[in-house]
Amino acid sequence: MAKETDGNGTPVPQRLLAAATRLFAEQGYDRTSVQEIVEAAGVTKGALYHYFGSxxxxxxxxxxxxxxxxxxxxxxxxxxxxxxxxxxxxxxxxxxxxxxxxxxxxxxxxxxxxxxxxxxxxxxxxxxxxxxxxxxxxxxxxxxxxxxxxxxxxxxxxxxxxxxxxxxxxxxxxxxxxxxxxxxxxxxxxxxxxxxx
Amino acid sequence: MAKETDGNGTPVPQRLLAAATRLFAEQGYDRTSVQEIVEAAGVTKGALYHYFGSxxxxxxxxxxxxxxxxxxxxxxxxxxxxxxxxxxxxxxxxxxxxxxxxxxxxxxxxxxxxxxxxxxxxxxxxxxxxxxxxxxxxxxxxxxxxxxxxxxxxxxxxxxxxxxxxxxxxxxxxxxxxxxxxxxxxxxxxxxxxxxx
DNA sequence: CACGACATACCGACTGGTTAGTCTGCCCGT
DNA sequence: ACGGGCAGACTAACCAGTCGGTATGTCGTG
Structure with missing residues (x-):
């Protein structure tokens, strides 16, 4: 029980990537805030910047x-x-x-x-x-x-x-x-x- | 001598449109600030919002x-x-x-x-x-x-x-x-x- | 096996900087 | 003396990235 914190079974980095892909496609890169991405992935900024540099x-x-x-x-x-x-x-x-x-x-x-x-x-x-x-x-x-x-x-x-x-x-x-x-x-x-x- | 303020002969709205076109193409819409556009056109925000709504x-x-x-x-x-x-x-x-x-x-x-x-x-x-x-x-x-x-x-x-x-x-x-x-x-x-x- | 040292994974408030759009008022031609 | 054309300071909102902190797990050692 170390890889996922909530009900979702997929690991956090992949959840972030999936959320970002969908949001970038829907709204464009510049119009998607980091806050939106982490909310869609069910985590916070700390998690995102833990796995990705920017x-x-x-x-x-x-x-x-x-x-x-x-x-x-x-x-x-x-x-x-x-x-x-x-x-x-x-x-x-x-x-x-x-x-x-x-x-x-x-x-x-x-x-x-x-x-x-x-x-x-x-x-x-x-x-x-x-x-x-x-x-x-x-x-x-x-x-x-x-x-x-x-x-x-x-x-x-x-x-x-x-x-x-x-x-x-x-x-x-x-x-x-x-x-x-x-x-x-x-x-x-x-x-x-x-x-x- | 009412249509142009500086040395440039073309009227302000067209100068703004030309500057915006070039900058949007170079940097993208979201990455181009209104400030950049008005500077490139040699005017200020007052002029832009006088001719365009947004x-x-x-x-x-x-x-x-x-x-x-x-x-x-x-x-x-x-x-x-x-x-x-x-x-x-x-x-x-x-x-x-x-x-x-x-x-x-x-x-x-x-x-x-x-x-x-x-x-x-x-x-x-x-x-x-x-x-x-x-x-x-x-x-x-x-x-x-x-x-x-x-x-x-x-x-x-x-x-x-x-x-x-x-x-x-x-x-x-x-x-x-x-x-x-x-x-x-x-x-x-x-x-x-x-x-x- | 017990215990401390260290690492991984993540939280969330905060900061410094940027931005679109507004507003007041000057200038000048008519 | 009036109004279109414009200047430029100002505001309210937003946002990427930072940082100190916490919880949980792992590992070496006596």
């Missing part, structure tokens, strides 16, 4: 979690044994599904990145670039082997697709007509269709 | 300007005398060029919309929807006449394209290798290629 650290932790997850999944799909069209399609569809599954994290990611201090921002951008480059390598591989059109630079292709992923948090509603998988299939299909020679 | 009104005015401009241009291209592929391509490319030309407004638009109060937010969303629907009508027209594939719902097509427009403020750099027109041509081309039957 409010900003909380935000960075949200990013780190998302980036780790997406990079792992991309690597898995990209390195699979399959023709390039299949690998790109799978990777493109997967990032859509996982983004919808973590829509809170996604809106925080795209809306609040500029709230990070320059150093942390640089770090996050660096990991983001790794992701971008792995994806671009897939496009280039297909272009070299003649499966994809070379009419458009690979960089632009990647930004085109991630624009639509980025945009999901603006328009996708879980109670809408399309399931996450259907949206993912459509968006991956659009990408592959645009790449036909 | 800090939020400034933000809304930025939106209103952008929305008016883009809606006008879309209507012009959409109602032109040309085959549907041409009209859609022109409209899709134009929104890219004007977004890049007003990249500050664009980043504010997409990053700070949720800072508006519910009523103003609803109003902006309404005008946004009008734009979306006019664009969607173009896609549907092409689908009905068999020029565009019907594999993807028109709504999704529109969100796909505007995702990439939205995303521009994240990656486009004026000192990069591509001119605004080149980016616009590429993105419009990708859209049209994805729509090939």
């Amino acid at each position: 409010k900003e650290d909380l935000l960075q932790e949200v990013y780190a979690r998302v980036l780790r997850l997406q990079q792992e999944r991309l690597d898995a799909f990209a390195n699979a044994e399959a023709p390039i069209e299949q690998r790109l399609r799978d990777a493109a569809a997967d990032v859509v599904v996982t983004t919808i599954d973590n829509l809170d994290d996604a809106s925080i990611f795209f809306r609040s990145m500029h709230h990070l201090s320059p150093e942390k921002n640089k770090q996050v951008r660096g990991e983001r670039r790794r992701y971008h480059e792995r994806f671009r390598a897939l496009v280039e591989e297909g272009q070299r082997s003649g499966v994809f059109s070379t009419a458009t630079p690979a960089d632009l292709i990647v930004d085109y697709h991630f624009g639509s992923v980025h945009h999901l948090s603006t328009w996708y509603r879980p109670d809408g007509p399309l399931t996450p998988q259907e949206v993912a299939d459509h968006l991956a299909d659009l990408l592959l269709r645009a790449l036909r020679p | 800090k939020e009104d400034l933000l809304q005015e930025v939106y209103a300007r952008v929305l008016r401009l883009q809606q006008e241009r879309l209507d012009a291209f959409a109602n032109a005398e040309a085959p549907i592929e041409q009209r859609l391509r022109d409209a899709a490319a134009d929104v890219v060029v004007t977004t890049i030309d007003n990249l500050d407004d664009a980043s504010i638009f997409f990053r700070s919309m949720h800072h508006l109060s519910p009523e103003k937010n609803k109003q902006v969303r309404g005008e946004r929807r009008r734009y979306h629907e006019r664009f969607r009508a173009l896609v549907e027209e092409g689908q009905r006449s068999g020029v565009f594939s019907t594999a993807t719902p028109a709504d999704l097509i529109v969100d796909y394209h505007f995702g990439s427009v939205h995303h521009l403020s994240t990656w486009y750099r004026p000192d990069g290798p591509l001119t605004p027109q080149e980016v616009a041509d590429h993105l419009a081309d990708l859209l049209l290629r994805a729509l090939r039957p």
Whole structure:
């Protein structure tokens, strides 16, 4: 009986992170006070500053979690044994599904990145670039082997697709007509269709 | 000699709006203090609150300007005398060029919309929807006449394209290798290629 | 096994600083 | 002499982070 103080079974740091994620997504980083976060997590400021160095650290932790997850999944799909069209399609569809599954994290990611201090921002951008480059390598591989059109630079292709992923948090509603998988299939299909020679 | 107090020739309200636009884009809405805005415009708070009701009104005015401009241009291209592929391509490319030309407004638009109060937010969303629907009508027209594939719902097509427009403020750099027109041509081309039957 | 020393986990009042918006009044053109 | 245009001091509220304090557990030692 040392890890949780009240009825809730999950440990305090994770409760804080979950509360912060929800509140940052709902109200934005600047409009969420530390007081609100600790109240939502059922603790006090003492607990938060015991586990985290600052409010900003909380935000960075949200990013780190998302980036780790997406990079792992991309690597898995990209390195699979399959023709390039299949690998790109799978990777493109997967990032859509996982983004919808973590829509809170996604809106925080795209809306609040500029709230990070320059150093942390640089770090996050660096990991983001790794992701971008792995994806671009897939496009280039297909272009070299003649499966994809070379009419458009690979960089632009990647930004085109991630624009639509980025945009999901603006328009996708879980109670809408399309399931996450259907949206993912459509968006991956659009990408592959645009790449036909 | 009643309209401007110092050496700057432009009237005070426009100076305030310009300063606010730049600062909101650079630092975000919440992180920009009213004090900074008035200093950048070379006036004081008295002047700002003489012309605007609140800090939020400034933000809304930025939106209103952008929305008016883009809606006008879309209507012009959409109602032109040309085959549907041409009209859609022109409209899709134009929104890219004007977004890049007003990249500050664009980043504010997409990053700070949720800072508006519910009523103003609803109003902006309404005008946004009008734009979306006019664009969607173009896609549907092409689908009905068999020029565009019907594999993807028109709504999704529109969100796909505007995702990439939205995303521009994240990656486009004026000192990069591509001119605004080149980016616009590429993105419009990708859209049209994805729509090939 | 008893006991003190130290560590971990957390509480909550407090501080120093910032901010949006107000208000009184001056200045100047008409 | 009147009113639009604006200055700038002021206020009331808020907020991130600090700090001294408490409770509970762990570990080494005689």
